[in-house]
Amino acid sequence: MLIKKPSDIRPSEILDQKIYLTRREFIRNTVGATVAAALMPPLLAPHSVYAGTKLPGVRKGPFGTSEEPTPYGDVTSYNNFYEFGTEKEQPVIMAKNFRTKPWTVTVEGEVNKPAVYQLEDFIKPHTLEERIYRLRCVEAWSMVIPWVGIPLADIIKRFEPTSKAKYVEFTTLHDPAQMPGQRRAILKWTYVEGLRIDEAMHPLTMLAVGLYGETLPNQNGAPLRLVVPWKYGFKNIKSIVKIRFLEKPPVTAWMTAGPAEYGFYANVNPEVDHPRWSQARERRIGEFFKRKTLMFNGYAEQVAHLYAHMDLNKYF
Amino acid sequence: MHMTQTEWVQRVIKPTIFLMCLIPLALLAWDALNNHLGANPIEKVIRRTGDWTLRFLLITLAITPARRLFGWNWLMRLRRMLGLFAFFYACLHFIIYIGIDQSFDVNEIIKDVIKHKYVTVGFASFLLLIPLAATSTNAMMKRLGGRRWQQLHKSVYAIAIGGVIHYLWLVKADLREPLIYAAILTVLLGYRLWVKQRQALLPDTVRSSIHPSSIRPAK
Incomplete structure (x- = not known):
């Protein structure tokens, strides 16, 4: 087993500036130069500092990509987390005082061992792994994120699902007092997501408790979130309080909001457009031009067999 | 120094408003320079230029009602400039979409315009703006003639x-x-519909004798 020695210099500190420069060069040169060159030398604002707590004993997990991770500052300031506002800059501000301790996770439904866990007990039996995954949002942007978490399959086995457990439903905390976005009916709260059991048991699927070696920032779905890298970002439900095993597929929050636009599967698929925009390409955060979107977000080798006999135009 | 109202509008108000209309662009440039555009600066620039296109369109459309309600005829001297600023921000919005978002890929752009209705309607609206900008000069107004010019600009x-x-x-x-x-x-x-309706209710003789711009609500 390869044990990674924690490094004093975080990778993002090395990456940051380079990505920063290429990304903003164009805008600075074209839009900015005329007006502002005379006024001020180009300043590179430092990224926000790490806010989480260092997670101990994290080992390197499989399936990592060699692509450069998106800078920490971007991962933690550009978030779709409607519970904390619909603008991407809002969650980092609005979730600042979100309380993630104490936190319980309820496991129920078609399992032999339903229980209510304290988060610590939920995590404790497992070794944390770091996995660098691509994240592709349905809005055609993407990131590369070094998650820290546990393969969901390892956790699910502990609950002993019954033969009737065909689907897994996940639920986000409902607490309008803490989550101002829930005071308005933008979505039908609470936020619900789901996976087929074989998707949930797939070795790529994980529950994340951290990123960049530290506990999850609140805006990224602290303290516990789902990561399914071959599906669109909204499947990766945040701040999970309940996991329920079902015989029938759950109806997710986005399926309720727009049944013609968001299906149960939501697999990344450049061939099947969102009704309102193309999914053929995406903008990697930090890059200037869009790049081609890969089938199953580049994880086709691992997951294509799960959908072998399905019409992906119909089951989008 | 004494200035007539026309001179005052031409020499002071109009240049001031002109500079004010450039503030959104200046702020965009400032934010770009100081990295205030966030993790996805291209998206932000597209959003902001789109926002300002809409705002300038609405401001331009507010000129006629404001002039009638308050009796400020001099507002009409600003309308063309404001409309052209709507076109200016629309051009920025459009160019960034074509060049950066779609990397000048003509096939992709055609597909996007045909398949996605929000793009279709945005694209069409931009195309319709072009003849209005092109016919905004005094010379073009004369060439077309007032009536035809007005017809065109109703678009x-x-x-x-x-x-x-x-x-x-x-x-x-x-x-x-x-x-x-x-x-x-x-x-x-x-408001425009309401004005039209009111005009239609007046007897023919009165209607033909008054120009719509002279209609003001009774006090």
Whole structure:
């Protein structure tokens, strides 16, 4: 087993500036130069500092990509987390005082061992792994994120699902007092997501408790979130309080909001457009031009067999 | 020094408003320089230039009602400039979409315009703006003749409606902002309908003797 020695210099500190420069060069040169060159030398604002707590004993997990991770500052300031506002800059501000301790996770439904866990007990039996995954949002942007978490399959086995457990439903905390976005009916709260059991048991699927070696920032779905890298970002439900095993597929929050636009599967698929925009390409955060979107977000080798006999135009 | 109202508008008010209309661009440049555009600066620039296109369209459409309600005829001297600023921000919005978002890939652009209705309506609205900008000069106004020029420029109503729909169809779930634009546009167009209706109710002889711009609500 390869044990990674924690490094004093975080990778993002090395990456940051380079990505920063290429990304903003164009805008600075074209839009900015005329007006502002005379006024001020180009300043590179430092990224926000790490806010989480260092997670101990994290080992390197499989399936990592060699692509450069998106800078920490971007991962933690550009978030779709409607519970904390619909603008991407809002969650980092609005979730600042979100309380993630104490936190319980309820496991129920078609399992032999339903229980209510304290988060610590939920995590404790497992070794944390770091996995660098691509994240592709349905809005055609993407990131590369070094998650820290546990393969969901390892956790699910502990609950002993019954033969009737065909689907897994996940639920986000409902607490309008803490989550101002829930005071308005933008979505039908609470936020619900789901996976087929074989998707949930797939070795790529994980529950994340951290990123960049530290506990999850609140805006990224602290303290516990789902990561399914071959599906669109909204499947990766945040701040999970309940996991329920079902015989029938759950109806997710986005399926309720727009049944013609968001299906149960939501697999990344450049061939099947969102009704309102193309999914053929995406903008990697930090890059200037869009790049081609890969089938199953580049994880086709691992997951294509799960959908072998399905019409992906119909089951989008 | 004594200035007539016309001189005052031409020499002071108009240049001041001209500079004010450049503030959104200056702020964009400032934010770009100081890295205040966030993790996805291209998206932000597209959003902001789109926002300002809509705002300038609505401001332009507000000139006629404001002039009639308050009797400020000099406002008309600003209308063309404001309309051209709507076109200016629309051009920025459009160029960034074509060049950066779509990397000048003509096939992709055609597909995008045909397949995605929010793009279709936005694209069409932009195309319709071009003849209005092109015929905005005094010379063109003369060449076309007042009546035909006015007929042509009525398409600004369709353009504004198209612009608001473009925004409405783009938004995923939180419709608040596009609905604010829709509400303002409804008021501005509703006012025009109301004026027209009132005119239609007047006897023929009176109607032909008054120019619509002289109609003001009774006090």
